[in-house]
Amino acid sequence: MTMRRTALKPADAQQASIANVAERAGVSIATVSRVLNGIANKASAETVARVRQAVAELDYRPSSAGKSLRQRQSRLVAVLAANLANPTMAAIAASTEVALREQGLVMVLCDTHDDPMLQDEYLREMRAQQARAIVFLGAVASPMLDLVRGGPTPLIFVNRRDPGEPNCDFVGIDNAQAGRDVAAHALAQGIRRPALIHAPLASSATRARVEAVIGSFAAAGFPIPPSLVLGPAEKEHLALGYAAANLLERGGAEHDALICTGDLIAFGAHRFIEESPHSASLPIYGFDDNPLNDWVAPWLSSVLIPYGTFGRAVAELITDDREGADRQRVLPHRLIERRRS
Known part of the structure; x- marks a missing residue:
């Protein structure tokens, strides 16, 4: 009797691998990985x-167990920063790199420019590269973030909380308390009618600071009128501060101080005041107390964020996989008072 032999597909003999798919399609393994991850x-x-x-012909199915094992072994940690032109984010990124290196991990740094589409592109790429963890130095809401949230890759949010899940892995300061501290200092200095200049309120940090300042002045009997709460639609914080100071001068509303939700906003506002022949010198407050302030901004009182300790806290969250462990790291802050010029 003559027996007919049937050629077996790789899926019949054993589960097809990504290398089988790459060979069948005539592309590299990296290309297959990118296509499968939506890039x-x-x-x-x-x-x-x-x-x-090729995936369909070979009935290829990624092994979730194998992926998880590789992920735990990966040394790559992605850090997605919203704006590396901001010295605060650059300082936090530097602190994080040192702490990760001490743990034997390797950091890849990307600037999302606060752009959801660019953030999603980096998220797809980092997922394709099977990063050990993804750290956000200022996340924005985006479709890909919704997709990876709750998946196998740990997500850690620094300075701003996850825009879609407030109970996220978090490293930062108590922004509401920082706002109350600024308001308390200003009130103690006799300030009764400050102008409040803020970045977009989509940021949890900005929102907490604004609400705390407004609430504190209202509780003290000096509510800030809406005309003195400004958030111009400028993408860069320097330009935002400059535009807000210009609006204040043109509007003519009296105010006796500027409270800005970030130091770069304060820099922009101060630049307009210096250039305008009609603007008076006022106390100015900021948040972040970036490393340049002692050198270039002796007029700015600012909330100091302890950049040097952020990195260690981030590394601890990445390496600490204990069940039920506290995944929030709220770090201390303090107001640095400087005399206005």
């Missing part, structure tokens, strides 16, 4: 179609 802009439509056809 379509990294490959042509023809390549994407070939990869998907």
Whole structure:
């Protein structure tokens, strides 16, 4: 009797691997990984179609157990910063890199420019690279963030909380208390009618600071009128502060201080005041107390964020996988008082 032999597909003999898919499609393993992780802009439509056809023909299914094992072994930690032009974020990133290196981990630093689409592109790439963890130095709401939240890759939020989940892994200061501290100091100095200049309120840190300052002045009997609460639609904080100071001068509303939700906003406002022949010198408050303030801003009182300790707290959250462990790291802050020029 003649027996007919049937050629076995890799899926029949054993589960197909990503290498089998790459060979069938005639592309690299990295290209297959990117296509499977939704990074379509990294490959042509023809390549994407070939990869998907190979996946279907081989009945390829990624092994979740294998992926989890590789993820635990990965040394790569992605840090996505909202704005590296801000010295505060650069200082936190530097602190994080040192702490991660001490733990044998490698940091990849990306600047999202507070752009949801760019943040999503980096998230796709970091997921394809199977990063050990992803650290956000200022996250914005985005579709890809919604997708990876709750997945196998730990997400750690620094300075701003997760815009979609307030009970996230978090490293930062108590921004509401910091706002109350600024208001208390200003009130003690006899300030009764400050102008409040803020960044977009989508940021949890900004929102907490604004609400605390407004609430504190209202509780003291000196509510801040809406005309003195400004958040111009400028993307860069320097430009935002400059534009707000310009609006204040043109509007003519009396105010006896400026409270800005970030130091760069304060820098922009101060620049307009210096250039305007009509503006008077006022006390100015900020948040962050970035490292340049002692050198270039002796007029700015600011809330000091302890950059040097952020990195160690981030590294602890990445390496501490105990069940039920506290995943919030609220670090101390203090107001640095400087005399106005």
